[in-house]
Amino acid sequence: MPMSTDVLTRAESICQQRGVRLTTQRRRVLAILCASNRPLGAYEILEAMRDGARTLAPPTVYRALDFLLEHGLVHKIESMHAFVGCNHPEHPHSSQFLICHDCGVVTEIDDAAVTQSLGSAADVSGFRAQRRVVEVIGTCAQCAEKNG
Amino acid sequence: MPMSTDVLTRAESICQQRGVRLTTQRRRVLAILCASNRPLGAYEILEAMRDGARTLAPPTVYRALDFLLEHGLVHKIESMHAFVGCNHPEHPHSSQFLICHDCGVVTEIDDAAVTQSLGSAADVSGFRAQRRVVEVIGTCAQCAEKNG
DNA sequence: CTGAGATGGCAACAATATAACAACTCGGCC
DNA sequence: GGCCGAGTTGTTATATTGTTGCCATCTCAG
The missing domain is CATH 3.30.1490.190 (Ferric-uptake regulator, C-terminal dimerisarion domain)
Structure with missing residues (x-):
């Protein structure tokens, strides 16, 4: 899958290959992170996900983040307590x-x-x-x- | 000043050279960190400082830590939200x-x-x-x- | 269609860090 | 000594970040 393909699409196929599910919540979190040009804190993501009247609690975001981190689709910036989408999630890497x-x-x-x-x-x-x-x-x- | 000299003594003279004060609270925090063989969280330090009946609040510890960090006497371990004493605070360094x-x-x-x-x-x-x-x-x- | 496992909602809570302002301490100076 | 001013500390409250437990709901293979 070429780099040019949309990150979400690539994430989708990565998950499929690994037999795990990129559920709606996980995809939303990933999409929000990828759309941002800077790292977002968990509560900023939470805020972004509450676009409508939907009430949404921290665990939802943290669970999605745990999943995305585990599969290398996002990274945590420790010094900022914030998260960024990964550019090249295809293979494990240390960036x-x-x-x-x-x-x-x-x-x-x-x-x-x-x-x-x-x-x-x-x-x-x-x-x-x-x-x-x-x-x-x-x-x-x-x-x-x-x-x- | 040789490496063998006690860390607190060295810290003292470093502060003197720089014209800043290694006050009681700052020295206590530094002493607690140096006595520990592992990083301590701010609230662990707080606990250690409350040996007697003294009530002591988080800002006291965080302010002391700010000072010690600024002068390179301690380091923060970002991935742990914890702090360690520095082995060789004499000169600025990136460890x-x-x-x-x-x-x-x-x-x-x-x-x-x-x-x-x-x-x-x-x-x-x-x-x-x-x-x-x-x-x-x-x-x-x-x-x-x-x-x- | 059904049951096991994965996922999500919700409420409470734990841990980490800061804001704001009052009170005190110390060194220098008259 | 007495006083000033900068820096330091005390105190209360609060913000921010992250976690746990419990149960409802959904999904999908068999």
Whole structure:
């Protein structure tokens, strides 16, 4: 499935391949995250989902997020308590995030050198890595240019 | 000041050099963190500080933590919402953390290759890095050996 | 069509963090 | 000593983020 295909469609087929269900709530959460150009907190997602008169409680969002996280369709930005949709959920990967504290945009990168050096550093200590949290907070190119 | 000197004493002289005060509350928080072999949440620190009948509220702890973080005397483990004392607060540095989810021990490392590759990755995007959050969650050597 | 398992709604709660403002402490200065 | 002002702390209340438990509902294979 080519990168150009809509993320939701790709997510759909990923779930189908894995025999799990991309239910309405899960798809809505994913859609909201993908439509946003910045990470959203769980309660922001909740708010976005309550478009009509529908009352909706936190567990619904958190359960959907748990599912999406487990299947690599979204990532959690630990330093912000927020979530972003993943660009390339096809295969498991460890990404790094560049977080602009000025405009709020988060860029997901997957730098081989970072992954590799982090792996070696862990190996040296005999550490068996399972999950990696790599977040760089600073100023993105656009904002740096704008503000000097 | 040699590494062997007590952390609190070193912290004291660092603050003196910078013309800031390592007050009683700040020193207490730092002492509690340094005495612990694992990261402590803000409310655990609060609990530890309420040894006698003293009533003490969250802001006191958070303010002390803000100060200690600002001066690099402690680090925050974002993925745990917890704090650890810093091993070598003398000079500013960007460290990485190996977090064992089995025994809870957190090891602070300062790997040049990681720092460098992360720097290059940011540079490529024209990103101006200010703060780095690098946390690897997994199993430490001791626990890996123990549990197969 | 039926029953097991997955999913969702709901209410209460737990954990983490901050706002706002009053009171105090300490060092410098007259 | 006495006083000032900046920084620090106390106190109350509240915001934000995340979780648990329980039961109703839906889905889908057999």
